[in-house]
Amino acid sequence: xxKRPTIADIAIQAGVSTGAVSYALNGRPGVSPATRDKILAxxxxxxxxxxxxARSLTGARVNAVGLIIPRPARVLGMEPFFMQFISGVExxxxxxxxxxxxxxxxxxxxxxxxxxxxxxxRRIDGVLVTDLWAQDQRPELLTQLGVPGVLVGRPRDGxxxxxxxxxxxxxxxxxxxxxxxxxxxxxxxxxxxxxxxxTQIRTAAFQAAAARHGLESAPVISTxxxxxxxxxxxxxxxxxxxxxTAITYDNDLMAVAALSVAHELGxxxxxxxxxxxxxxxxxxxxxxxxxxxxxxDIVDYGARAAQTMLDLVEDGQASSQQxxxxxxxxxxxxxxAP
Amino acid sequence: xxKRPTIADIAIQAGVSTGAVSYALNGRPGVSPATRDKILAxxxxxxxxxxxxARSLTGARVNAVGLIIPRPARVLGMEPFFMQFISGVExxxxxxxxxxxxxxxxxxxxxxxxxxxxxxxRRIDGVLVTDLWAQDQRPELLTQLGVPGVLVGRPRDGxxxxxxxxxxxxxxxxxxxxxxxxxxxxxxxxxxxxxxxxTQIRTAAFQAAAARHGLESAPVISTxxxxxxxxxxxxxxxxxxxxxTAITYDNDLMAVAALSVAHELGxxxxxxxxxxxxxxxxxxxxxxxxxxxxxxDIVDYGARAAQTMLDLVEDGQASSQQxxxxxxxxxxxxxxAP
DNA sequence: GCAACTTACTTAAGCGGTTAATTTCAGAAG
DNA sequence: CTTCTGAAATTAACCGCTTAAGTAAGTTGC
Numbered sequence: 001x002x003k004r005p006t007i008a009d010i011a012i013q014a015g016v017s018t019g020a021v022s023y024a025l026n027g028r029p030g031v032s033p034a035t036r037d038k039i040l041a042x043x044x045x046x047x048x049x050x051x052x053x054a055r056s057l058t059g060a061r062v063n064a065v066g067l068i069i070p071r072p073a074r075v076l077g078m079e080p081f082f083m084q085f086i087s088g089v090e091x092x093x094x095x096x097x098x099x100x101x102x103x104x105x106x107x108x109x110x111x112x113x114x115x116x117x118x119x120x121x122r123r124i125d126g127v128l129v130t131d132l133w134a135q136d137q138r139p140e141l142l143t144q145l146g147v148p149g150v151l152v153g154r155p156r157d158g159x160x161x162x163x164x165x166x167x168x169x170x171x172x173x174x175x176x177x178x179x180x181x182x183x184x185x186x187x188x189x190x191x192x193x194x195x196x197x198x199t200q201i202r203t204a205a206f207q208a209a210a211a212r213h214g215l216e217s218a219p220v221i222s223t224x225x226x227x228x229x230x231x232x233x234x235x236x237x238x239x240x241x242x243x244x245t246a247i248t249y250d251n252d253l254m255a256v257a258a259l260s261v262a263h264e265l266g267x268x269x270x271x272x273x274x275x276x277x278x279x280x281x282x283x284x285x286x287x288x289x290x291x292x293x294x295x296x297d298i299v300d301y302g303a304r305a306a307q308t309m310l311d312l313v314e315d316g317q318a319s320s321q322q323x324x325x326x327x328x329x330x331x332x333x334x335x336x337a338p
Numbered sequence: 339x340x341k342r343p344t345i346a347d348i349a350i351q352a353g354v355s356t357g358a359v360s361y362a363l364n365g366r367p368g369v370s371p372a373t374r375d376k377i378l379a380x381x382x383x384x385x386x387x388x389x390x391x392a393r394s395l396t397g398a399r400v401n402a403v404g405l406i407i408p409r410p411a412r413v414l415g416m417e418p419f420f421m422q423f424i425s426g427v428e429x430x431x432x433x434x435x436x437x438x439x440x441x442x443x444x445x446x447x448x449x450x451x452x453x454x455x456x457x458x459x460r461r462i463d464g465v466l467v468t469d470l471w472a473q474d475q476r477p478e479l480l481t482q483l484g485v486p487g488v489l490v491g492r493p494r495d496g497x498x499x500x501x502x503x504x505x506x507x508x509x510x511x512x513x514x515x516x517x518x519x520x521x522x523x524x525x526x527x528x529x530x531x532x533x534x535x536x537t538q539i540r541t542a543a544f545q546a547a548a549a550r551h552g553l554e555s556a557p558v559i560s561t562x563x564x565x566x567x568x569x570x571x572x573x574x575x576x577x578x579x580x581x582x583t584a585i586t587y588d589n590d591l592m593a594v595a596a597l598s599v600a601h602e603l604g605x606x607x608x609x610x611x612x613x614x615x616x617x618x619x620x621x622x623x624x625x626x627x628x629x630x631x632x633x634x635d636i637v638d639y640g641a642r643a644a645q646t647m648l649d650l651v652e653d654g655q656a657s658s659q660q661x662x663x664x665x666x667x668x669x670x671x672x673x674x675a676p
Numbered sequence: 677g678c679a680a681c682t683t684a685c686t687t688a689a690g691c692g693g694t695t696a697a698t699t700t701c702a703g704a705a706g
Numbered sequence: 707c708t709t710c711t712g713a714a715a716t717t718a719a720c721c722g723c724t725t726a727a728g729t730a731a732g733t734t735g736c
Contacts, residue, residue: 004458006722017686022724049458054392054722057691062391064439064461075423083414083421090442094452099461101402102440104340104428108687114432119386120342123402123437227620256624263626282565283621288601344692355716360694370714392692395721 002012005046025050032292056122064099065309066118066127070111075225076104080281081254081298085152088302089128096310098125108133112141119147125313128152128305129161132197150309152301153197155320162318164305168198169205171294171326175276176209178328184246184274185216185338190233190258191276192250194222199250202278206248217242223254230254234261238273245337246274252283255291259333270335282331289332296326343384347534351380363388394460402437403647404456404465411632414442414563418590418619419636423490426640427466434648436463446471450479457485463651466490466643467499471533486654488647490639493658500656506536507543509632509664513586513614514547516666521675522584522612523554526594528571530588532560537588540616544586547572551655555580561592568592572599576611583675585613590621593629597671610674618667623633627670 007021012022016035023030031039056062067089069082076082086100093100101124103114115138118124127325129138132152139159142149155163176292179187189206203220210218221236223229232247234257237244251253255277257324262269269275269289277284280295302324311318344360349495352359354373361368362377362440369377380386394400397571407420414420424438431438439462441452454475458463464486467476477497480487493501517525527544530537541558548556561567568587572595575582587593593615600607607613607627615622618633639661 016684018723019687020685023685026724028725030684035684047458049393049455051722052461053400053457054389054691055724056391057389057395057693057722059691059723060724076425079421083417086440086607087414090440091730093445094441094448099456100440102424102428102438104425105432110432117387117435118437120385121390122342123390147711217374227624253620253624256621260624260626269508282591283594286565286591286598288626299398346692356693357695357717358715361715364694365693368714373714389692393694394693395723396694397721398694595718 004051005048006051007048009046010039010042010048013046023293054080061125061313062122063097064101064124065093065306066101066103066115066124067130068114069102069104069125070106070108070110070131071104072106074267079225080283081279084298085130085302085305088299088304089306090302091299092303092306092310098310108136112138114146115141115147119145126150126309128309133193133195134197134200136197148309148312150305150312150318152305154201162308162312163303163320164308164323165320166296166301166323167325168202171296171328172202172248173209174325174328175294176206176213178330179246179248179274179276179334180213180215182274182335184244185337186242186244186246187215187218187239188244188247189218189220189235190230190247190249190254191220191222193227202250210323217244219244223250224253225251227253227257230257231261235265238262238265238267245272246334247275248276248278250278251280252277252279252291252293255293255333256283256287259287259289259291267336270333272338274334274337276328276334284331287333292331292334293329294326296324342389343386344389345386347384348377348380348386351384353379355628362509375388399463399651400460401435402439402460402462403431403651404439405439405441405468405526406449406452406465407442408444408446408469408617409617410444413562416490417563418621419617422636423468423640423643424638426642427644428640430615430641430644430648431638436648446474450476452478452485453485457483458542464488466647470535471531472535472538474535484651486647488643488650488656490643492539500646501658502639502651502661503658504634504639504661506540506662509634509666510540510586511547512666513632514544514551516668517584517586517612517614517672519552520612520673522582523675524580524582524584525553525556526575526582526585527556527558528568528575528585528587528592529560530563537646540588555582557582561588563589563592565591565595568595568671569599573594573603575604576600576605582615583610584672586614590615590617590629590631591620593631593671594621594625597625597627597629597674608671610676612672612675614666614672622669625671630669630672631667632664634662 007018011018011021020031024036025163128150130152139156143159149161151161151163154165221233257277267273277291277293280293284291284293287313308318345356347357349356358369362374443449466488468490470491477494481497487499489499489501492503559571593613596613600611604610615629615631618631622629622631646656
């Protein structure tokens with residue numbers, strides 16, 4: 001085991017006190033240029049790196065942010081969203097020498113607990129809060145504990161945490177408008193986890209748009225985002241008397257599953273049924289027919305959230321921002337209503 | 339900002355010294371049962387949690403392990419592998435109150451640099467090394483720095499790091515054997531990144547199996563795992579004079595892309611072309627036809643790697659282990675050769 | 677020529693724990 | 707009634723770094 005160098009080692013070699021070394025390494029006044037250069041040179045030479053522990057003990061930042069993902073392990077695997085989001089977060093964090101602490105937890109309570117621990121142990125400077133659900137206590141918890149947090153989702157009334165969000169309502173509306181324009185009057189929505197805030201926002205927007213257009217029917221079925229539930233919901237919708245002529249899904253995987261179910265039931269897409277995916281990925285492109293989808297730049301979304309987090313930690317405040325609204329990319333899975 | 343409690347606060351309330359508190363909280367001898375209970379009760383009551391920084395300053399573990407993923411951000415999004423692997427890793431780590439530090443880096447040098455930094459800053463107790471490539475210096479680097487590391491891949495000669503690996507060679511052989519059994523004599527392989535060690539192992543196994551069976555042709559094309567390159571490779575293979583009657587892919591996404599290309603070229607699957615995916619996921623199931631795939635439990639793979647890491651950190655040593663070999667799940671995309 | 681600054685350092689306390697060494701004290705042994 | 711023992715607790719140094727306060731020079735101004 002190699003003993004790692006400390007500022008004391010540098011001090012001895014440079015023939016100065018550790019205090020002087022500290023000043024020099026931190027670019028603070030109090031040392032002559034000559035001494036500073038000498039100290040920096042020695043530090044470089046012996047490969048000195050600051051001890052995070054020692055620094056944070058004196059109250060400094062720990063240069064780490066937490067990301068807690070409250071979803072069961074198996075579900076996560078097929079969600080392109082998170083991996084892309086994380087990639088985006090990482091691109092900003094690593095450029096700022098900040099680590100990402102990841103925790104995948106099965107439920108809400110575990111998520112709260114994780115925040116508490118990390119903060120109490122001073123492991124993180126702040127947390128990114130994703131997958132906000134309706135009665136989510138995390139914003140209040142963070143405020144109460146004094147943990148800097150960035151909400152990935154709509155800003156909350158009553159809590160002073162910056163949010164980075166996308167206007168899902170408008171996006172959903174644009175899908176309904178599009179489908180209505182090409183003649184659909186019976187449109188269904190297969191939603192994601194009903195407890196999630198953005199699911200509720202989308203469902204509300206969907207129903208409002210449906211009402212505005214005076215649609216014949218606009219059923220909504222909730223799922224857990226998996227292929228199985230997506231397929232099951234589709235089967236239910238397609239075996240009703242007045243089956244919908246168009247169905248929108250809250251992610252891409254379920255839309256792909258829908259293609260499969262339609263095929264199985266002998267319903268041709270897009271001639272008899274139009275399908276729209278709520279997230280875009282290579283998955284949608286690869287299908288036959290390729291799937292019309294709501295596309296947004298998720299990597300960028302993650303990057304913005306991370307940047308907001310850094311600003312918040314740096315300045316003690318940061319402003320909320322909205323990322324560009326998802327745009328509909330029409331492909332082969334949608335056509336005029338039969 | 340709430341000031342967090344320290345052992346000094348507990349000491350005052352309990353009317354003892356901080357030393358006694360430390361002994362009590364760590365379950366070490368030197369305090370009477372009565373005092374110990376009192377201290378524990380107070381600690382619980384005021385919500386005390388140890389300061390990671392203070393502890394690690396005295397040389398203790400930091401209860402964190404690093405995972406560095408050397409892949410470009412965009413490629414990661416569609417790789418179900420990593421998210422599942424991470425889920426598995428997390429399931430073990432979080433049960434042991436250990437954090438996962440994640441870093442996604444674009445290239446090999448950045449990966450080395452990340453390890454150096456994390457270790458120098460004492461941010462981690464060890465690292466999980468995935469995506470080993472041929473001339474990978476990381477095993478040597480870890481040994482040299484004295485960083486506990488677990489190789490996710492074949493054990494390396496000359497370095498004393500435990501490895502958790504799957505027998506890809508046998509898995510690939512089983513695919514070739516299967517295809518030969520159902521009559522195929524021209525089998526192609528669309529490989530992943532050629533620099534990765536497991537890609538090379540698989541390619542070697544593929545070629546060895548092809549030779550053993552005396553196949554007419556067994557071309558190999560390398561890709562970067564993306565849909566685009568998978569499609570392109572497929573197109574090249576299918577437009578040659580003696581086009582293969584079966585193609586195996588190094589992941590699932592490319593196999594799905596292949597389905598698309600075959601369709602486009604008017605080649606029917608499985609009648610004229612059999613397709614096998616090298617990883618299994620819901621993707622394969624959802625296709626038409628569903629895709630024959632090599633399946634393995636990736637979540638479990640991650641869990642084992644994490645457990646090995648914990649053992650290594652705990653005991654200073656851990657033994658290498660092999661995870662169950664992937665098994666072929668025949669589905670509708672493979673059939674007897676035309 | 678001397679007070680008043682600057683500059684370039686050093687000193688030492690403190691962050692929140694751990695732990696070797698020391699002290700205190702009740703009870704057992706002689 | 708000593709002496710010894712061991713349990714229970716305290717003390718204080720230490721981990722690596724930061725930083726307020728102190729000091730010893732050199733510089734400036736009048």
